[in-house]
Amino acid sequence: MAVVNVVVPEYAEGAKSIKIREWYVEAGDAVTEGQEIAEAGTDKISIYIEAPASGKILELLAEPGDRVAVGQVIATIETE
Amino acid sequence: MNAVYYVTAPSPDYDEDWALQLRLHEAVVGGRLPGALLFQENAPVVTLGRDFRPSSLLATEEELRRLGIALRAVSRGGDATYHGPGVLVASPILRFLHYAQNAHEYLRMLEETVIRQCEEYGLRCFRKSGKSGVWLKEGKLAAVGVAVARSVTMHGLSINVRPDMGHFAAIVPCGLSDEGVTSLAAQGVDVSVARVQADFLSSFSEVFGAELIPLEKTFFE
Numbered sequence: 001m002a003v004v005n006v007v008v009p010e011y012a013e014g015a016k017s018i019k020i021r022e023w024y025v026e027a028g029d030a031v032t033e034g035q036e037i038a039e040a041g042t043d044k045i046s047i048y049i050e051a052p053a054s055g056k057i058l059e060l061l062a063e064p065g066d067r068v069a070v071g072q073v074i075a076t077i078e079t080e
Numbered sequence: 081m082n083a084v085y086y087v088t089a090p091s092p093d094y095d096e097d098w099a100l101q102l103r104l105h106e107a108v109v110g111g112r113l114p115g116a117l118l119f120q121e122n123a124p125v126v127t128l129g130r131d132f133r134p135s136s137l138l139a140t141e142e143e144l145r146r147l148g149i150a151l152r153a154v155s156r157g158g159d160a161t162y163h164g165p166g167v168l169v170a171s172p173i174l175r176f177l178h179y180a181q182n183a184h185e186y187l188r189m190l191e192e193t194v195i196r197q198c199e200e201y202g203l204r205c206f207r208k209s210g211k212s213g214v215w216l217k218e219g220k221l222a223a224v225g226v227a228v229a230r231s232v233t234m235h236g237l238s239i240n241v242r243p244d245m246g247h248f249a250a251i252v253p254c255g256l257s258d259e260g261v262t263s264l265a266a267q268g269v270d271v272s273v274a275r276v277q278a279d280f281l282s283s284f285s286e287v288f289g290a291e292l293i294p295l296e297k298t299f300f301e
Contacts, residue, residue, distance in 0.1 A: 011177060011228070014184035016210075021130060036229065039130070044157040044212045045183050046130050046227035 004053040006075040008040060013070045015042030020062045020074065029057045031077065038075070040068065055079035082178055084115040084288070085295040086281060092123040094152055094163070101234060103300060104173045109230045116173040116295065117284065119277050122163045124149040124244075126251055129158035129225050136160040139250040149250060156235035158212075158225035159255035166243035166263070168273050170280055171236040172288075176228070179288050187212060187224055189287050190237050194222045197276075197283035201269040211256060214239075216267065219260030220253060239280070241265065241273050 012018050021039045031037055031051040038049040058076040062068050087104070089097040097120045104116040126137070126149055136159045144151055149164070163169050172190070180186040191207055194214040198205045198221070205214045205221060214222035214237075224237045240263035248261045264271055271279075281292045 011182045011231075013182040034230065041130055041157050042183070043131075044129075044187060044225050046155055046157045047183070048227065048229040050230060 002079050003058060004055065004077045004079055005073040006037065006049065006052060006077060008068050008070050008072050008074060009047065009049065010070055012040070012042055012045070012047055015045070018042050018047075018068050018070070020064050020066050020068055021046075022064055023060055025057050027057050027059055031055065031057060049074075051077060053077055053079050081289060081291045082114060083293055084117050084172070084174065084290040085113055085293050086117040086119065087295040088277070089118060089120040092121060092165075094122045094125045094127070094150060097122065098154075101171055101173065105229070105232055105234055108173050108175065108232045115175065115290065117292065118171040118173065120169045120171070121165060121167065121273050122169065124162070124164035124247055125152055126150070126160055126162050127152050127154045128160050129154060129156045131157060131159050131255070133159060133255055136252040136255045137250070138252060144250055147247065147250065149247060154235070155227045156225035157227065158223070160251040161223050161225070161238060161253055162243070162248050162251055163238055164243050164247055166241050166265070166273060167238050168241055168276050168280070169236070169238045172233055172284075174233050175231055176233045177231065179290075183226070183228060186233065187226065190224050191222070193280065193283045193287045194237065194239060196287065197279045200279060201264065201271065203264075203267055203269065211254075211259070213254065216262050218266070219262040220256075221262055221264070223254055239264075239276060241271065241276050
C-alpha cells in the first residue's frame, strides 16, 4: 500500500490564479489511473485533473473555490 | 515538423460540432492522430464558459429563442461568447506541450496566430494586459478559451469575420462590460470566412511550426 499525491499540473504555470472548480469524486471513492477527478481553472483555461494512479481517494485537500498553486497537493490516493 | 490534421465541420449545428470535436480529442489522446484543428461556423449560439457570471447574459432564454440564438454551457474557460454565421471558430486539439511550455504560452500562441494573419489585412491587432484575446482600438476581434483534458487541448478561439453584430447585444462578451466587440467587416476588411480560415492555417503553421494536412473524409468510417 502506498499513498500517491494528486498535484496541480505544471503546465498551469504562468497563470495569475488557479482555482479548484469542482471535484468529481469524494474521499473513499475508488478511482482508476487517468480518470478525471477534478476540474480546476485559470483565466480562460479549464484544466481537467486526472488520477495519477488507481486506488481509493484518501483525502481531498482543497475545496471548490480555493486558490491553488502549481505543484500543490490537492488530494491523496491510497494505492493497493 | 509536427503534423496537424484539419477539418471543417460539415454542419452549422453546435452540438454536432462538439461531438466531432470530442471524437477528434479521443483520436489525439489515443494516438490515432498527432493533432487536429477543427473549424466551425455555427448557427447563432451563445456559449457560456466555466467562468460564466449570470450578469454576462443580458437576454432571457426566451428572448434568445425569439432571436434564433441557441444557448449552451460549455467546458472551456472564460465567460459568455457568441458564435454564428460570419464567426470562424478554430479549435486546435493538440498535445500542446509539444508546442508551448505551458498552457498560458499556448494561449498567447493562439493570439499570435490571429495577430499575424491580421497584418495581412492591414490591421494592427494587439493584446490587452489581463484580458485575453485579440484586440483593436474599437474592441475585441477574437476571443480565446480552452480546456485541457488528458494533456490535449479543446476549444480555442473565435474570430469575428462578418457576423450580425446585433447578436452580441445579448451578452456581455467575456464578461467585460467596459469593452466593445468588433469584426473584420466592421474594420473595412472584406473577406469571406473561407478566406480567413485559409489564412489562419498559414499563420498557424508559421506560429506553431506545424504541417497542416486536410483530414480524409473517411477517417471516422
